[in-house]
Amino acid sequence: MAHQGEHNRMTDNNGGGGNAALLALEIEDLTVAYHSKPAIWDVDLTVPQGVLMALVGPNGAGKSTLIKAVLGLIPRAAGSVSVFGKPYERARDLVGYVPQRGSVDWDFPTTVLDVVTMGLYGGLGLLKRPGKRERELAMYALEQVSLQDFAGRQISQLSGGQQQRTFLARALVQDARLYLMDEPFAAVDAVTERAIVTILKELQHRQRTVVVVHHDLQTVTDYFDWTTLLNVEIVASGPTDTTFTEENLRKTYGGSIATVNAIAGGDS
Numbered sequence: 105m106a107h108q109g110e111h112n113r114m115t116d117n118n119g120g121g122g123n124a125a126l127l128a129l130e131i132e133d134l135t136v137a138y139h140s141k142p143a144i145w146d147v148d149l150t151v152p153q154g155v156l157m158a159l160v161g162p163n164g165a166g167k168s169t170l171i172k173a174v175l176g177l178i179p180r181a182a183g184s185v186s187v188f189g190k191p192y193e194r195a196r197d198l199v200g201y202v203p204q205r206g207s208v209d210w211d212f213p214t215t216v217l218d219v220v221t222m223g224l225y226g227g228l229g230l231l232k233r234p235g236k237r238e239r240e241l242a243m244y245a246l247e248q249v250s251l252q253d254f255a256g257r258q259i260s261q262l263s264g265g266q267q268q269r270t271f272l273a274r275a276l277v278q279d280a281r282l283y284l285m286d287e288p289f290a291a292v293d294a295v296t297e298r299a300i301v302t303i304l305k306e307l308q309h310r311q312r313t314v315v316v317v318h319h320d321l322q323t324v325t326d327y328f329d330w331t332t333l334l335n336v337e338i339v340a341s342g343p344t345d346t347t348f349t350e351e352n353l354r355k356t357y358g359g360s361i362a363t364v365n366a367i368a369g370g371d372s
């Protein structure tokens with residue numbers, strides 16, 4: 105597909121550092137406000153290419169806001185965003201988005217296959233209708249999320265977990281280099297969760313960068329090699345080993361160590 109074969113390309117965007125890694129995402133001084141109340145404040149964040157990153161923080165921390173601001177879906181009060189060294193507006197074909205489920209109008213009359221095929225439109229151009237090849241790619245993505253039998257179903261007639269998997273399939277057909285997924289694990293059962301984890305690891309194996317808003321602190325260490333903790337401001341960001349610490353969790357979620365242990369599934 106469009107972007108394969110490009111991922112080993114060297115970059116001249118290393119800012120003078122000898123072997124600075126290519127950044128999938130670079131956010132500087134980003135502030136977003138709703139009705140002049142900041143939802144995220146002065147966020148600086150760099151995400152290296154090829155990481156599988158958890159974006160964690162309490163409800164209302166600004167996780168969805170951060171993702172939407174990267175995608176230009178909501179206005180930025182200040183700051184800049186670049187994707188693989190380009191402004192998002194010039195790199196949008198490289199980015200796949202899985203929205204938070206509650207934020208989507210599921211009554212829209214369309215089939216599962218159509219929604220997934222829409223993931224290809226960026227690559228097809230506006231006037232070209234999807235053909236056999238596009239349908240095959242969409243069906244393949246539906247198989248990866250075990251929804252092949254639902255291709256003709258109206259999306260309004262899906263369960264929550266099936267809706268979630270439909271959006272994941274749509275992102276997969278797009279074959280992006282950076283994926284932004286807002287709570288892909290919400291409302292899915294254990295089997296689907298395993299399937300999604302397998303897909304995420306496969307994407308990482310293919311040098312894709314994946315940013316996942318995640319609420320289940322117990323699985324962060326298992327699933328993600330990179331972690332960003334957010335609560336309006338960035339608390340910490342880096343390799344999960346050194347970033348996903350009790351102290352950083354306490355700064356992010358507040359409360360006592362015992363509380364944080366309880367949410368993180370600690371046993372002390």
Ligand SMILES: Nc1ncnc2c1ncn2[C@@H]1O[C@H](COP(=O)(O)OP(=O)(O)OP(=O)(O)O)[C@@H](O)[C@H]1O
Nearest residue numbers: 138139143161162163164165166167168169170204
């Ligand atoms: N459209 C909006 N208008 C006004 N305020 C908003 C809007 N969207 C979000 N907010 C507020 O901005 C803050 C951040 O919201 P956001 O949805 O980014 O949080 P989140 O971290 O994704 O939370 P959750 O874990 O519940 O999904 C919250 O206080 C929320 O109430």
Ligand SMILES: [Mg+2]
Nearest residue numbers: 167168169204
């Ligand atoms: Mg959210």
